[in-house]
Amino acid sequence: MNKKLITLLIVVMVTTIFAGCSSNSQDVTTDVVIIGSGGAGLAAAIEARDAGKEVIVVEMMNVVGGNTLRATGGLNAAGTSVQKALGIEDSAELHFEDTMKGGYYKNNEELVRILTSQAADGVEWLISLGADLSNVGRMGGSSQDRTHRPTGGAPVGPHIIQVLRENAQAKGIEIRLETKATEILVKDNKVVGIKVEEKDGKVYNIKADAVIIATGGFGANLELFAQLNPNLDGFGTTNHAGANGSGILMAQAIGAAVIDMEEIQTHPTVVPSNGYMITEAVRGNGAILINRNGERFVNELETRDVVSSAILAQEGKTAFLVFDNTVKESLSAIENYIRMGLTVEGNTIEELAANLGIDPAALSSTVEKYNEFVLTGVDEDFSRGDMPRALKEGSFYAIEVGPAVHHTMGGLLINSQAQVLDTEGKVIPGLYAAGEVTGGIHGANRLGGNALTDLIVFGRIAGKSAGNQ
Numbered sequence: 001m002n003k004k005l006i007t008l009l010i011v012v013m014v015t016t017i018f019a020g021c022s023s024n025s026q027d028v029t030t031d032v033v034i035i036g037s038g039g040a041g042l043a044a045a046i047e048a049r050d051a052g053k054e055v056i057v058v059e060m061m062n063v064v065g066g067n068t069l070r071a072t073g074g075l076n077a078a079g080t081s082v083q084k085a086l087g088i089e090d091s092a093e094l095h096f097e098d099t100m101k102g103g104y105y106k107n108n109e110e111l112v113r114i115l116t117s118q119a120a121d122g123v124e125w126l127i128s129l130g131a132d133l134s135n136v137g138r139m140g141g142s143s144q145d146r147t148h149r150p151t152g153g154a155p156v157g158p159h160i161i162q163v164l165r166e167n168a169q170a171k172g173i174e175i176r177l178e179t180k181a182t183e184i185l186v187k188d189n190k191v192v193g194i195k196v197e198e199k200d201g202k203v204y205n206i207k208a209d210a211v212i213i214a215t216g217g218f219g220a221n222l223e224l225f226a227q228l229n230p231n232l233d234g235f236g237t238t239n240h241a242g243a244n245g246s247g248i249l250m251a252q253a254i255g256a257a258v259i260d261m262e263e264i265q266t267h268p269t270v271v272p273s274n275g276y277m278i279t280e281a282v283r284g285n286g287a288i289l290i291n292r293n294g295e296r297f298v299n300e301l302e303t304r305d306v307v308s309s310a311i312l313a314q315e316g317k318t319a320f321l322v323f324d325n326t327v328k329e330s331l332s333a334i335e336n337y338i339r340m341g342l343t344v345e346g347n348t349i350e351e352l353a354a355n356l357g358i359d360p361a362a363l364s365s366t367v368e369k370y371n372e373f374v375l376t377g378v379d380e381d382f383s384r385g386d387m388p389r390a391l392k393e394g395s396f397y398a399i400e401v402g403p404a405v406h407h408t409m410g411g412l413l414i415n416s417q418a419q420v421l422d423t424e425g426k427v428i429p430g431l432y433a434a435g436e437v438t439g440g441i442h443g444a445n446r447l448g449g450n451a452l453t454d455l456i457v458f459g460r461i462a463g464k465s466a467g468n469q
Contacts, residue, residue: 026204030056032466033194033208035181035247038066039157039452040435041214042164043459044466046129048212049171051467056206057173058196060180061242064165067216067436068455070240071157072279072333073139074147075456076449077119081127082148086136090144092116099450102141102303103409103443106260111441114416115450115457122456123148131163137331138386139280139448141303147449153281153331156452184211184250184431191254191430210430210466213420214459215247217408217436219264225405228262236404238267238277247437251412255422256431259439260410265446267406268307271342271399272318277406278337278399280304280448285330286389287323288370289401292316294353294362296370299382305445308403318402320356322367324391334397343397352396367391407446411439418462432466434458 031053034041042064045055063069077083078090095116100107123133133148133156149156168175176196183195185205193207218224219239226233248258269278283289283300289307291297291314298310311319328334337343346352349367350360371390373379379387412433413421420431435455442450 027207028056028204029207030054031208032056032210032212033058033206034212034214035194036066036214036216036435036437037064037175038214038216038435038455039068039160039164040455040459040462041066041212042161042168043456044212044214044434044463045168045173046164046171047460047463048467049168049173051464053467055173056208057168057175058179058181058194058206059175059177060246061240062178064175064177065158065161067240067243068157068161068452070238070277071452072155072277073281074137074149074156074449075123075133075160075452076139076142076146076447077123077148077453078116078144078146079120080123080148082123082134082136083146088136088145090146092119094143095119095146098142099447100443102445102447104445105443106263107443108440110416111414114461115441115453118457119453122453122460125460126160126163126456129163129167131160137281138284138301140283140301140307141447142449147281147284149281153285153333155279155333160452181246181250184254186254189429191428210432210469212462212466213247213251213412213431213433213437214435214462215437216243217411218245218248219243219405219408221245225264225408229264232264232266232405235266236270236275238270238275238404238406243436247433248411251420251431251433254428256420256428257413257423257425258411259413260443261439263409263442263444264405265304265407265409266308266403268304268311268403269321269401270404270406272402275404276340276342277404278321278342278401279333281331282321282323282327282334284386286327286387286391287321288391289319290322290363290366291319292358294358294366296366296381299379299384301384301386303445304406304448311402318400320398321401322352322391322396322398324396325393326389327391328397330389337399338397342399344399346396347394349396352398356398407442407451408436409439409442409444409446411437413440414438414458417465418458419465430469432462434462
């Protein structure tokens with residue numbers, strides 16, 4: 001994208017962010033201040049507090065959790081106690097290889113090594129805090145079952161946020177809701193705190209030895225992602241309103257570097273009518289994708305960019321996620337989709353097809369062929385490697401889905417200690433970042449299940465680094 005256009009966007013947006021700031025009143029002092037209360041922010045807060053630091057977390061929204069609340073699929077990690085108990089053989093090296101391949105080798109290898117080598121410890125840490133990650137499945141782009149989630153395949157994000165929030169509160173970490181960071185404060189070339197504005201317009205400074213940015217990406221900023229990638233103009237988003245890129249822009253205003261900003265991921269299975277994301281775990285547990293001719297058209301467990309492109313090539317630019325009762329029983333998240341009225345149902349495949357307006361004979365033939373592939377273990381049409389179950393037990397279900405912007409791989413440039421670097425590659429003293437606000441880890445495409453790994457691993461690193469400075 002044209003650098004002048006990006007600069008213009010930043011100037012306009014930063015001006016908007018800073019608008020309305022007045023003189024400071026009732027300034028506050030702490031050791032570490034964290035911007036954002038999603039998984040990365042809360043993980044960082046706990047680690048900084050455990051290092052003996054006083055911590056304040058500010059959150060612009062009226063609830064804790066950010067985009068992590070919307071995460072349903074799971075957290076990728078290799079070599080965990082949970083995998084071992086289930087007899088799953090896996091390794092950090094395989095996780096590394098899958099992540100690099102999924103990112104088209106554009107990833108920062110050093111950061112990916114950290115991500116994959118510390119993922120298992122992140123899972124054990126969450127379990128020690130009270131998390132239930134006893135169910136393990138597989139998501140697109142992974143060669144092994146390594147996606148950890150609660151019993152029955154329940155949504156993982158809300159559970160992790162609950163566990164982290166309860167632990168943060170128990171440790172006396174202050175969380176200020178509806179408090180928007182508007183500026184990063186710098187003195188003598190060192191970050192010394194942030195300026196914030198509360199809902200009632202009150203403006204003041206939070207002075208701190210360290211600032212951790214954990215504000216998430218910019219997937220809800222439709223104007224910005226369309227400018228960075230014109231092919232996404234008009235796309236919806238799975239992101240919550242707070243994912244507007246403000247953390248990136250504030251850091252850039254004091255000289256921070258960014259990387260891979262043009263790398264924006266769409267999630268292939270989003271309900272077109274309301275933007276509700278259907279977790280990749282539905283496909284991982286056995287669902288197939290079919291078009292309006294009742295035919296499969298892609299390996300359902302390919303990377304998200306590949307599946308998204310395949311869906312957009314179909315008539316209507318949407319597809320149907322089809323599964324049976326055995327898939328439903330394997331993943332409790334599906335019950336919520338049914339309660340929300342997102343599914344079309346049929347007692348038989350033929351009845352489901354008729355309810356979808358699809359030729360019953362065509363869909364029946366497709367499902368029968370797929371079931372034969374499951375029996376032989378070889379997908380002769382699309383080389384899907386993991387086919388956990390045949391689709392033959394009624395009732396049968398379908399959800400219409402299409403792509404929407406889901407994750408922004410680009411963001412602030414960090415080093416192995418989660419320190420933010422400036423445009424000359426030098427550390428900005430006192431400034432750290434973790435989670436989707438950073439770039440370089442996922443390359444050109446993020447694997448499903450790696451976002452939670454990212455925010456836990458690097459959230460902990462940022463908290464420890466800030467706690468030890």
